[in-house]
Amino acid sequence: MIPVDALVIRRRRAVRLVVLFLAAVLLVTAGAVLVGPALRSPNQLAADAAPPSPSLVTAVVERRKLVEPVVLRGRVQPGASVRVLAPPAAMGPSSVVTKVPVRKGDRIREGQVLLERSGEPLFALALRFPLYRDLTAGAQGPDVVEVQRALRRTGYSAPTSGVLDGATLRQLAKFYRDRGYRLGSAQEDRPSGQSRAVQMPQSAVVVIDRTGRRVSKVHVRVGQTLADPKTPIVELDGQAPVIVATAAVDQAALIRPGQQVDVIDELGETRTKASVSEVNDQAMSSPDGQTGIEIRLQFTEVPMTGSANRSVRLDVRTSAAEEVLAVPVSAIYSRPDGSMFVTLVDGGDATTDVTVVTGHIAGGWVELREPIPPPVAAGAAVLVGEQTAGG
Numbered sequence: 001m002i003p004v005d006a007l008v009i010r011r012r013r014a015v016r017l018v019v020l021f022l023a024a025v026l027l028v029t030a031g032a033v034l035v036g037p038a039l040r041s042p043n044q045l046a047a048d049a050a051p052p053s054p055s056l057v058t059a060v061v062e063r064r065k066l067v068e069p070v071v072l073r074g075r076v077q078p079g080a081s082v083r084v085l086a087p088p089a090a091m092g093p094s095s096v097v098t099k100v101p102v103r104k105g106d107r108i109r110e111g112q113v114l115l116e117r118s119g120e121p122l123f124a125l126a127l128r129f130p131l132y133r134d135l136t137a138g139a140q141g142p143d144v145v146e147v148q149r150a151l152r153r154t155g156y157s158a159p160t161s162g163v164l165d166g167a168t169l170r171q172l173a174k175f176y177r178d179r180g181y182r183l184g185s186a187q188e189d190r191p192s193g194q195s196r197a198v199q200m201p202q203s204a205v206v207v208i209d210r211t212g213r214r215v216s217k218v219h220v221r222v223g224q225t226l227a228d229p230k231t232p233i234v235e236l237d238g239q240a241p242v243i244v245a246t247a248a249v250d251q252a253a254l255i256r257p258g259q260q261v262d263v264i265d266e267l268g269e270t271r272t273k274a275s276v277s278e279v280n281d282q283a284m285s286s287p288d289g290q291t292g293i294e295i296r297l298q299f300t301e302v303p304m305t306g307s308a309n310r311s312v313r314l315d316v317r318t319s320a321a322e323e324v325l326a327v328p329v330s331a332i333y334s335r336p337d338g339s340m341f342v343t344l345v346d347g348g349d350a351t352t353d354v355t356v357v358t359g360h361i362a363g364g365w366v367e368l369r370e371p372i373p374p375p376v377a378a379g380a381a382v383l384v385g386e387q388t389a390g391g
Contacts (some may be wrong), residue, residue, distance in 0.1 A: 009278045029301040057113055058345050058381040061316055061368075063323045068362030070254055070316040072245045074263075074297065076304050081216055081237030082209065083232035087130060087204035095161055095226040102215055104381075108236060110211040111154035113179055117222055117232060121181050124208045124234075125150045135200040147200060149327055151175060169199060206233070213237045241305055243274055243297040245314055252293035254318040254362070255279055265304055273301040276316070302389060318362075326365040330384040332358060342368075343383035351383060 099116035102108070113121045127146045135144060140163045148168055151158035156171040164172075168362060173183040216238025219231060226233075243263065248257060259273045278296040285291050297314070304312065331342050333353075344352045354375055359367035368376065376382075 023353075027272070048080040052263060055387050056345055056351075056383055057351055057387050059328045059380055059384045061325060061327050061376060061380045061382055063325050064365065065323050066316055066326060066360055066362035066365055068254055070084050070247070070251050070318050072246030072247055072251070072295065072314040072316060074243040074295070074312055074314045076241050076310055077244055079241050079341050081238035082213060082237040084114070084124075084206060084208060084234050084236060085229060085231075086115075086117075086122060086206060086226055086233050087203055088229045089201070090122060091183060093225065093227070094118060097220050097222055097224045097226065098344060100218060100220055100222060102218060102234060104215050104218060107213045108208060108211065108213050108234075110150065111175065111179075114206050115225060116202075121176075121179060121204060122178075122206050123204055126204050126210055127155070127205065127207050131200070131202045132209050134198040134202050135164055136168060136358045138191050143166070147172070164199060172199060172295055208236075209360060227269050240279075240299055240303045243299075243312065243314065245295045245297070246292040247295050248292050249283060252279060252295065255316055256318075260300075262317075263297075263299070263304065263312060265315040266313060266317070266357055267310065268304075270304065272299060272304060274299045312326075324359070324367045325378060326367050326375070327382055328384055329361065329364055329366050331382040332356075332366055342376065345381045345383050 017332040024150040036041065086111050095117050097115055097117055098119055101113055101115070105169070108124055110124060110126050112124050114124050116357050127150060129143075129146070131143050131147075133139075133143065135147065142162070144164050145160055145162045147164075148158045148160045148162070151168070151171050154175065156175055158168045159165070161168075169183070170182070176183040204218070213236035215234050215236060217235040218233075220226070220233045255276055257279060259276045261276060263272050263274050265271070269365075274297040276295060277298045278294075283291055283293055304310075327342060332340055333343065334340055339355055339357045340358050341353045344354055346352075352375065354373050356376065357369045359369040361367070
């Protein structure tokens, strides 16, 4: 018979063994949990190292106007005007301006005195040609006819006989007198030794093309000596300054009359707006040595009157005349034979290459020209690239 104390000791040893066994099992299990993720087969390691499957990046085919900003350099030029010259016979060291009765903004009427030189008037007459001689009593010729017609247009009942006769002289004297002057002063030397009074000197007539034009600038002042026949005495119907630019042929193809333009004078730090008024149809060389298409613009806001002959920047807002079917530039791919294609992508990421013909390019978009294959239509998705995770 085993003593009680020995039995108790055996039971305690058995319990210790069970506890030690369970502790060992827990330790092994914990180690497997911690080390297990780091233990992979070679095949698993290769699979983990491979890049993730790429995802397709697409864009939508659109019907839109293709817009391409065009930046040009232009030059501000004075606007067109009619330059009125004094007759060469009115030039000389003793030809001093004694009165300027016209001002900027005045309308010039036929028969009006434009200026006074050495006390004598210069009349504005709409003759077909300038006087080529001083007119004396009895003179005959087409120049006399022109003066007689001018008298009739300005309200005097002169004949149109072509002879500076008594009836014409009376009307001419009245014409002078109504303007505060006296008819005839100088004498004309004649081969016979006789002299005849000059009734209308050649120097008294300034030829204008028509009545009613407005004075835009006066070039003469009292006290000035008339010495240069090429210098105008006044300018009529002066227009606002204009801008002239030269565009490359491909740029000019995008520019049409009426388009709006931002005008920037970097030197003067001023901005305004203009519109395209004219696009030449032939290439030409500009004064700056550039070859291209001449573009003319007119100011639609405050003109840059202080920037005459200065270079300015022109930002032209261009667009196609109508909407076209277009895709982003990145959606166009080329084959070795030079043909172009887009890749359509359906809802399941299946792809189909479709040959297309490209047209105008503007603003990062490409026109698809007719005939367009039926699968390609507005709203269709086209491939523009591929993207990987984290890319």
